[in-house]
Amino acid sequence: MLKLLITRPIAQPVLDQAESLFDVTIHSGGNMTVAQAAAALAEYDAILPTLGDAFTADAFAGDIRCKMIGNFGVGYNHIDVEAAARVGIAVSNTPDVLTDATADIALTLLLATARRAGEGERMVRSGAWGGFDVKGLLGTHVTGKTLGVIGMGRIGQAIAARCHCGFNMDVVFHNRSPKVTDVPATQLGSLHEVMSAADFVVVATPGGAGTTKLIDAAAFAAMKPSGIFINISRGEVVDEVALIDVLESRQIAGAGLDVYEKEPHVPDRLKALESCVLLPHLGSATAETRQAMGQMALDNIIAFSEGREPPQKVN
Numbered sequence: 001m002l003k004l005l006i007t008r009p010i011a012q013p014v015l016d017q018a019e020s021l022f023d024v025t026i027h028s029g030g031n032m033t034v035a036q037a038a039a040a041l042a043e044y045d046a047i048l049p050t051l052g053d054a055f056t057a058d059a060f061a062g063d064i065r066c067k068m069i070g071n072f073g074v075g076y077n078h079i080d081v082e083a084a085a086r087v088g089i090a091v092s093n094t095p096d097v098l099t100d101a102t103a104d105i106a107l108t109l110l111l112a113t114a115r116r117a118g119e120g121e122r123m124v125r126s127g128a129w130g131g132f133d134v135k136g137l138l139g140t141h142v143t144g145k146t147l148g149v150i151g152m153g154r155i156g157q158a159i160a161a162r163c164h165c166g167f168n169m170d171v172v173f174h175n176r177s178p179k180v181t182d183v184p185a186t187q188l189g190s191l192h193e194v195m196s197a198a199d200f201v202v203v204a205t206p207g208g209a210g211t212t213k214l215i216d217a218a219a220f221a222a223m224k225p226s227g228i229f230i231n232i233s234r235g236e237v238v239d240e241v242a243l244i245d246v247l248e249s250r251q252i253a254g255a256g257l258d259v260y261e262k263e264p265h266v267p268d269r270l271k272a273l274e275s276c277v278l279l280p281h282l283g284s285a286t287a288e289t290r291q292a293m294g295q296m297a298l299d300n301i302i303a304f305s306e307g308r309e310p311p312q313k314v315n
C-alpha cells in the first residue's frame, strides 16, 4: 500500500477517502523544517504538504523514495519544483477551487481598509465610541474609483470582476504577458503606471523568484498619497520595510494585508499602524474551499497512484 504523509489535518471526508486507499500518516507539529521534509521524502511514496512546509532544494538532496507531492494550495513557492523534477517527483497544486474565496478576501480588505473598519471595530470593543459622529472615522469612497491589479491571473480577474460589476470601478492592470480579460480592463505598459493610476492597488501575482520584492520603495513612491495597497498573494512579493516606511510617513493612505514576508511574524511597526487592516492569511479559508482544496490535492495523488498524469501537475 502506498505510504502517504499528510502534513496537516485536512477535511474529514477527504482524510477518510485517503485512509481507505493509502497507508496514511498525519504529521503533527505544524510547519515542516527542511530536515523533516528531507526525512519525509526518504520515507513516503507521496506527500500532501502545504504552505510553510520547507521543501527547498536542500530537502531534495538526500535519499528519495517519494514520487509525488500533491500540494494543498495554489501557491507552491515553498516547494522547489525544479529540484523535485530532477529527482523524478511530480508536483501538483490546487488552482481554481480557491479563486472566489481569495478574491472575496481581497474585497474584504479593500473595503475594510477604505472604510476604516478595523479602527471602528477596535473603538467599539474598547468602549471608546461616543455615538454617531459627523466627522468621525471618515474613510475613502470605493464606488467608482480605479482599481489597479498587479498580476491578472485567475484571482486577479475575479477581483477585477467584483470591483467592476459590484462597485462600478475602472480597472487597470499590470501583467508580465499580454492578457485579454472578460471584464473591461486596461493593461498598462508598466508596473509603475498601474501603481500611480490606481486608487486601490491589489497584488495578485504568484510568489517565487520572479516576483520577489516586485513592489519596492520605487513602486510605492509612484502611488497616490490617497492610495490604498492590498496584498493577498505572497508576502515576499512586497518589500515589507518599504511598505511600512510609506505608511508611517503617510505617503500612502493605508494597506490591507493577508500575507507577510516571514509568516507568522508580523512586524510590530506594522501592527502599530491604525491605517492597516491585518488578516492571518485567510484567502482560501472557507470550510467549502478548504475541503475542495484537500479533495483536489488528494485527487492528484490518486491519479498518480493509478498511473495517470496528475491533472494539476505543475513541473
Ligand code: GLV
Pocket: 051, 072, 073, 074, 075, 076, 098, 283, 284
Ligand atoms: C494560499 O495562499 C494558497 O496558495 O493556496
